[in-house]
Amino acid sequence: MNDYLFLAIWLPLLGFVFNGIFGSKIKTEKIIGVIASGAVFISFAMFVYAFFQLIEKPVEERSFVVTFFEWIKVGSFRVSFSYLFDQLSLTMALIVTGVGFLIHVYSIGYMHGDKSFWRFFAYLNLFIFMMLNLVMADNFVLMFLGWEGVGLCSYLLIGFWYDRKFEKSTTADAAKKAFIVNRIGDFGFLVGMFLLYYYFGSLNFKDIFGAIGSVEISKDIYTFIGLALFLGAAGKSAQIPLYVWLPDAMAGPTPVSALIHAATMVTAGVYMCARAATIFVLSPIAMTVIAVIGITTAMFAASIGLVQTDIKKVLAYSTISQLGYMFLAIGVGAFASAIFHVMTHAFFKALLFLGAGSVIHAMHEEQNILKYGGLKKYMPTTSKVFLIGSLAIAGFPGFSGFFSKDEILWHSYANGGIIFWVIGVITAALTALYTFRLFTLTFLDKPRFDVSKIHPHESPKVMTMPLIILAFLSIVGGFIGVPEFIFGEGSNKFALWLDPVFEKAKILSFHGHHIEHSHITELILMSIAIIISLSFMYFAYKMYTDKKELAQKIANRYKITYAVLQNKYFVDEMYEAIIVNPIVILSEKFLWKINDVKIIDGFINYLADLVEKISSSVKRMQFGYAQIYAFVILFAVSLSLLFLIINS
Amino acid sequence: MSEITINHYLALSSFMFVIGAVGVITRRNAIVVFMCIELMLNAANLALVAFSSFLGDVQGQVFVFFVMTVAAAEAAVGLAIIIAIFRNKQSLNIDELNLFKW
Numbered sequence: 176m177n178d179y180l181f182l183a184i185w186l187p188l189l190g191f192v193f194n195g196i197f198g199s200k201i202k203t204e205k206i207i208g209v210i211a212s213g214a215v216f217i218s219f220a221m222f223v224y225a226f227f228q229l230i231e232k233p234v235e236e237r238s239f240v241v242t243f244f245e246w247i248k249v250g251s252f253r254v255s256f257s258y259l260f261d262q263l264s265l266t267m268a269l270i271v272t273g274v275g276f277l278i279h280v281y282s283i284g285y286m287h288g289d290k291s292f293w294r295f296f297a298y299l300n301l302f303i304f305m306m307l308n309l310v311m312a313d314n315f316v317l318m319f320l321g322w323e324g325v326g327l328c329s330y331l332l333i334g335f336w337y338d339r340k341f342e343k344s345t346t347a348d349a350a351k352k353a354f355i356v357n358r359i360g361d362f363g364f365l366v367g368m369f370l371l372y373y374y375f376g377s378l379n380f381k382d383i384f385g386a387i388g389s390v391e392i393s394k395d396i397y398t399f400i401g402l403a404l405f406l407g408a409a410g411k412s413a414q415i416p417l418y419v420w421l422p423d424a425m426a427g428p429t430p431v432s433a434l435i436h437a438a439t440m441v442t443a444g445v446y447m448c449a450r451a452a453t454i455f456v457l458s459p460i461a462m463t464v465i466a467v468i469g470i471t472t473a474m475f476a477a478s479i480g481l482v483q484t485d486i487k488k489v490l491a492y493s494t495i496s497q498l499g500y501m502f503l504a505i506g507v508g509a510f511a512s513a514i515f516h517v518m519t520h521a522f523f524k525a526l527l528f529l530g531a532g533s534v535i536h537a538m539h540e541e542q543n544i545l546k547y548g549g550l551k552k553y554m555p556t557t558s559k560v561f562l563i564g565s566l567a568i569a570g571f572p573g574f575s576g577f578f579s580k581d582e583i584l585w586h587s588y589a590n591g592g593i594i595f596w597v598i599g600v601i602t603a604a605l606t607a608l609y610t611f612r613l614f615t616l617t618f619l620d621k622p623r624f625d626v627s628k629i630h631p632h633e634s635p636k637v638m639t640m641p642l643i644i645l646a647f648l649s650i651v652g653g654f655i656g657v658p659e660f661i662f663g664e665g666s667n668k669f670a671l672w673l674d675p676v677f678e679k680a681k682i683l684s685f686h687g688h689h690i691e692h693s694h695i696t697e698l699i700l701m702s703i704a705i706i707i708s709l710s711f712m713y714f715a716y717k718m719y720t721d722k723k724e725l726a727q728k729i730a731n732r733y734k735i736t737y738a739v740l741q742n743k744y745f746v747d748e749m750y751e752a753i754i755v756n757p758i759v760i761l762s763e764k765f766l767w768k769i770n771d772v773k774i775i776d777g778f779i780n781y782l783a784d785l786v787e788k789i790s791s792s793v794k795r796m797q798f799g800y801a802q803i804y805a806f807v808i809l810f811a812v813s814l815s816l817l818f819l820i821i822n823s
Numbered sequence: 824m825s826e827i828t829i830n831h832y833l834a835l836s837s838f839m840f841v842i843g844a845v846g847v848i849t850r851r852n853a854i855v856v857f858m859c860i861e862l863m864l865n866a867a868n869l870a871l872v873a874f875s876s877f878l879g880d881v882q883g884q885v886f887v888f889f890v891m892t893v894a895a896a897e898a899a900v901g902l903a904i905i906i907a908i909f910r911n912k913q914s915l916n917i918d919e920l921n922l923f924k925w
Contacts, residue, residue, distance in 0.1 A: 799921035802856075806848045 177228070181243040181258060183221035183268075184307040190214030190300035198293025208283035211296035215279050215303050219272035226265055234675055237262055240313050240381075247316070251376070259313035259380060263676045266514060267310035267446050270521045274438045275303050277641035281529050282430040284638035285536060295335060295428065302328035306439050310446055315368050315378040318447070322364065322411065325440045330354040332435060333427040341426040349426035356420040360410015364447075367403035370396065371454075384453045388683060394458060401454055401461030404447065405468075412444030412498045415472045419747055421495055425487040429532030432487060437494045437528050438521040445501040445517055449510045452680035456508060466506025466591055470598050473499025475744070477605035481612070482740045485542045486531045489613050493568065494524055496602060500583050503595065508684055509586035511673040515656050516583055518669075519575035522652045523567035526645035530561040533638055534617060537631040538624070544616045548623040553631035556639045558618040560646040565614045567649040569607040570708045578653035581701055582667075585658070588700060600704050604711045611715035620720050658701075660694035832873035840866035853905050853915040857898075864894050 190211050201207055229237045238261035247254040258264075279299060286295050305324025312318040334350030341349050368378060374392055375383045408414070413421035424436045435441070448455060448465065455461055473496045480492035497520050504513035535542055537554055551558040567576040580603060588596035633639070656669035665671065674681075718726050730737045739745070798804075839862055846859030868887045875883025909915055 800918065801920070802848050802917060809844055809848070 177225070177239060177241055177260070180221060180225055180241045180260065181256070183218040183225070183272075184258060184304065184311055185243075186214045186218045187300045187303040187307070191297050191304060194293050194297040194300065198297055201293065204283065204287065204292050207293045207296050208279070211300050212276060212279040212283070214300055215272055215276045218303070218307070219269070219276050222265060222268045222272055225260055226269065229260065229262070229265060237675065252372075254314055254316045254378065256317060257313050258311040260311070261676055262673050263446075263449060263514065264311050266518065266673065267442075268307060270518055271303065271306050271310060271439050274521050274525050274645070275299075275306075275434060277644055278430050278434040278438070278525060278529065281433075281532070281638050281641040282428075284635045285430050285532055286428065291335070295332075298328055298331050298335070299430075299434070302332070302435060302440075306443070309443055313380050315371065315380070315383075318450075319364060319368065322407075322443065322447075323361065325435070325443065326354065326357050326361070326411070329357075329424065329435050329440055332431040333424050335427055335431065339426075341423075346426040349423040353420040353424050356417050357410045360407045360417055360444075363403045363406025363410070365407075367400050367407060370400045370403065374400075380450065384679060387453050387457070387679070397454060398458040398460045401451075401458040402464060404451055404454070405461060405465055408444030408448050408502075409468065410444070411447075412441050412502070413495050414444070414468055414498065414502060415475060418472060418476065418495050419750060422488055422491045422743070425485070425491050429487065429528060429535060432491070433525045433528030433532065436491065437524040441494060441498060442501070442517045442521070445498065445505060445513050448502070448505045449514055449677075452505075452510045452677050453683065455505070456680045456684040462506050462508065464506075465502050466587070466595065469499045469502030469504075469506050470587075470595055470602070471499070472496070473503065473602045474598055474605070475499075477602050477609065479740055479743050480609040481605060482737060483609075484545050486534065486544050486547075486613065486617065487528075487542055489544070489609060490524070490527055490531060493527075493606065493609065494520075496606065497524065497568070500580060500599070500602070503587055503591075503599065504583040507587050507590040507595065508680075509583060509590065510677045510680065511670045512579065512582040512586055514673060515669050516579040519567070519579040519649070519652050522645055523564045523574075523576050523649040526560060526564040526642060526649050527568065529638070529642055529645065530557050530564060533557045533634045533642065534561075534631075536634055536638075539629060541624070541629075544613060546624050547617045548620045549618070550622075550631055551618040554618075554633045556633055557642065560639075560642045561614060561618065563646040563649055565610045567653075569610045569712055570603055570704065571712070572705055573650075573653070575649050575651070575653035577705075578656050578658070581704065582656065582658065582670075584704060585697055585700065596700065600707055603704060604707045607708045607711035608715045611712045612719055615716050615719040619716075658697065660697055829873055829877045833870060836866045836870040836873065838866075839863075839869065851916050851918055853908070853917055853920075856917060857901055857905065860901075861894060861898070864890060 190213075194207055194211055198207055238259065240257050240259050242255050242257035245253065245255045279296070282295065282299065286292055289295065302325060305321045305328060307321070309318055309321025309325060312321060330350045330353060333353055334347045337345070337347050337350075339346050371383055372378055374396060375386050375390070377383060406417075410417045421436060421441065425432055427436070455465070476492045476495035476499060480489050480496065483489045483492060497516070501513045501516050501520070504510070504516060533554065534547065534550060534557060537550070537557075538547065541547075563574070567574040570577045570580050584596055584599045584603070587599055657666045659665075659667055742748070843859045843861075843863035843866060846862065847856050850856050850859065868890055871883040871887050871890070875881065875887075905915065908920065912919060
């Protein structure tokens, strides 16, 4: 009865095909935009319908599979286009289509007048299709199809303005960087899949997760699989050491940064780890690695975000940092909290990016926050929603980001240890600092641009409406996951909703012994985090309005630190020196000049030369006189006959 | 006067064949070469007919009809080629037709 639900996933593909084929012929931007947004909206509505269906059922029956068609059939190996509807996948699908729809609508305004308007919307729809395949798949292969598909769309959209300059090169280079770095991660994902198939004989989620526990496999194998899968997740979700592509991905149009590089695609890694939670919990080593890399990335990226001057770069590092939080949650076994943060992050980060897009739009493509200032007066709506987004990400009590981040910090303290909590809170402080630095420099104070030349204006309704909706979600989105000690048992509806998915993981978890922490501890830790965040918000506000010389003083005092941060710890340069350049040199000096030219081409050319030499001596036999040929034939036939006669 | 045996026929046939073959190899005029080829074909025909008659098998004669058909077709095509060559080169000396080489 639910068979038609596959349409929810395939409708955006129809939108892509339609806009991709006819888009260039349609001159009205509205038609293209409405078709693309409409496809996503209908699919969102269908997911809402599925959600209500699921919520009516008893907890144990809240998952069903919809099979579209069989894809691969080799021996006993079966892969289908079948979609798993359960609490986790549906949550992700609702985020993807919901936020995706808002960003589609926003893009109608943002991309207005672009010469490839139709191409943009075709790609966006393709992205939604691939992303839905990723999150709804009921097996690793289909998930991988979506995984690669979103990577492709990311590549296409980062390089959307392929004729524009970006930093020292072009947007095409940024797109290639994203694609190539992701290949490293995909290698890990593939290895993980191979290992899973080798040990479980299937790549279906139900088969694998069902077999875990009953199949005898050593812990080391789980560690290998876990680490391989995490390498894939680290590539897609921009974690150390594969995060370098995300800041460069800002070369794409801003709605793309909001949709792909903040709200949805980059959280695919978190989703994959949550989906495979049952595997991860069996390997304490893999879990520890994830937690450590998560928290390191969070802190590392936040510190870089402090000194960036490009509005989108600040948000990009902020995204990496928030993704680090999510992996911290995965690493300490708080899978539901990770997904909760995925959701709230999708709201407020999409909001911040779209708000930034609105600002960039108004400032005629200027992205340097040092050249903004005082925009509050010109853009009242944008400044308000941006403030809401900033409060949410900085963890202002009551906003969505506060609840999700607090939950992660609490679990990292309860399951991980005090050190994770301390670094987590420091990162939260840094987050508050860079967010309010960004907000203050952009909207408050006096204009630092030439007021007589640039006249910023508020964006059109089609852009502000999605912003307002996202702002609303950023405020209230957290209330579905209120900690139990505030409103009592059952107030964390989000965790209750998701927990059945992670039940098996919980049972197998190495944390087995559950430490009972009192609500008092939780309250104290929360209060400390709140106080620190609030004071850093205020500090940032003061530092960039009244006490401007203070910022300069700090920068002068810690010159080296400042330079290191401004150059992003020289990681790009390091990769350039250690990996990129050796590969380029090896390719040029050996692979090209020796291997290709001398060995491969050389061998072929030698063979050809040899044949030519032999034939040049043999070809003299061709005199050109037909009679000699006739004579030779006759002579040969006579000889053969003679031979036959003698032999008989 | 002795009977005409199959050996007589075969001797005549091989005699004709050798004449034809030598002609093909040694003569320089294209038309003569062409006629020599016909001679070789007819030598073969003669041998076939002789065997057919002596063995009482009609197959050999049927075969000859085919050979004659082919020979007729070949004559038409061959003469056409010879005329075309003559128009081009104003000569039928085979030694001058030596383009077919390296």
